[in-house]
Amino acid sequence: MSSNSFGKIFKVTIFGESHGPMIGMVIDGCPAGVEIDEDFIQHELDRRRPGQSKITTQRQEEDRGQIVSGVFQGKTTGTPMAGIILNKDQRSNDYSHIAESFRPSHADFTYQEKYGHRDYRGGGRSSARETAARVFAGAIAKMVLNNFNIKILAYVSSVGDLEMKEDYLKVTEINRKKVESSIVRCPNEIMSKQMIALIESVQKKGDTIGGIISCVISGTPAGLGSPVFDKLHADLGKAMLSINAVKGFQYGAGFKGTRARGSEQNDLFELKKGIVKTKTNFSGGIQGGISNGMDITFQVAFKPVATIMQDQPTLNINSEKMTIKGKGRHDPCVLPRAVPIVEAMAALTLVDHLLRNRSSKL
Numbered sequence: 001m002s003s004n005s006f007g008k009i010f011k012v013t014i015f016g017e018s019h020g021p022m023i024g025m026v027i028d029g030c031p032a033g034v035e036i037d038e039d040f041i042q043h044e045l046d047r048r049r050p051g052q053s054k055i056t057t058q059r060q061e062e063d064r065g066q067i068v069s070g071v072f073q074g075k076t077t078g079t080p081m082a083g084i085i086l087n088k089d090q091r092s093n094d095y096s097h098i099a100e101s102f103r104p105s106h107a108d109f110t111y112q113e114k115y116g117h118r119d120y121r122g123g124g125r126s127s128a129r130e131t132a133a134r135v136f137a138g139a140i141a142k143m144v145l146n147n148f149n150i151k152i153l154a155y156v157s158s159v160g161d162l163e164m165k166e167d168y169l170k171v172t173e174i175n176r177k178k179v180e181s182s183i184v185r186c187p188n189e190i191m192s193k194q195m196i197a198l199i200e201s202v203q204k205k206g207d208t209i210g211g212i213i214s215c216v217i218s219g220t221p222a223g224l225g226s227p228v229f230d231k232l233h234a235d236l237g238k239a240m241l242s243i244n245a246v247k248g249f250q251y252g253a254g255f256k257g258t259r260a261r262g263s264e265q266n267d268l269f270e271l272k273k274g275i276v277k278t279k280t281n282f283s284g285g286i287q288g289g290i291s292n293g294m295d296i297t298f299q300v301a302f303k304p305v306a307t308i309m310q311d312q313p314t315l316n317i318n319s320e321k322m323t324i325k326g327k328g329r330h331d332p333c334v335l336p337r338a339v340p341i342v343e344a345m346a347a348l349t350l351v352d353h354l355l356r357n358r359s360s361k362l
Contacts, residue, residue: 018127032078138344203332206309231289248301252284
């Protein structure tokens with residue numbers, strides 16, 4: 001199975017399965033001398049780990065990250081970095097009923113067709129369990145970004161039909177404390193309570209629900225990204241669409257911008273304290289595939305989790321009709337735990353483009 005690496009210079013390869021002994025990552029291309037804060041890495045992993053609240057899966061994994069190479073005396077050495085996370089709370093018997101059947105909207109059928117052999121325990125490699133390795137690598141990428149004063153903040157802006165009224169293009173009042181004070185990771189306190197109640201009601205019915213995560217990247221310098229096929233927004237889109245359960249990506253004004261006129265949508269330039277800025281930011285901080293120095297803004301759409309605790313008709317490997325019911329421990333809504341994953345993939349994309357940009361001009 002190929003295609004388990006992301007990035008060109010800051011290249012991350014992840015490995016492991018949901019019910020294997022461990023998952024992990026290898027980073028090749030991390031600059032030497034980056035100070036590593038292992039407490040911060042663990043904090044990021046804790047934000048993604050299962051069992052953190054009543055509206056997430058109750059699988060109990062400590063997700064203790066361990067760096068096994070590439071760091072000496074608290075700093076990166078420039079050699080390949082490797083990190084592992086042990087799996088401890090697998091219940092593989094929960095998946096014996098799908099050894100020869102296909103769960104609706106899962107990767108069971110497509111993996112079987114492509115490889116002819118699949119690990120059905122928790123979805124194996126297709127499980128969102130692998131995203132813990134991405135968050136591990138993303139935490140290190142964030143440490144690199146700190147040296148450039150680039151900050152990334154993601155949050156849940158909608159669940160089902162419930163949506164924050166705040167425009168994510170103008171979210172100067174949103175901060176991490178507000179986001180992390182909510183178990184659904186929505187910074188609007190009133191909307192957060194409504195979202196939690198909706199998720200709980202859906203969960204009681206054995207069903208699931210999706211929504212949208214918004215993200216703002218501040219401090220990005222102008223000049224990141226390359227024409228034609230390596231546009232910054234294209235790489236951000238690929239990064240987000242590689243996350244499990246993601247169904248859509250838009251940046252800046254996105255699809256809403258299609259309803260505006262050019263005269264309404266154009267971002268006019270102005271000079272602020274000697275720096276070129278734009279009066280508005282409908283472009284989402286990226287023009288021509290290259291960052292323009294404004295905040296980078298984008299949204300990521302997540303579908304409802306495919307595993308539901310209800311009977312569903314399906315087929316087995318012999319194309320015979322059967323009925324299947326979800327078992328095991330699953331998220332009724334993936335959004336709260338996906339927030340740090342979105343941030344991690346954004347960080348990996350930004351660091352890679354920062355390093356690529358070193359050779360773009362003298």
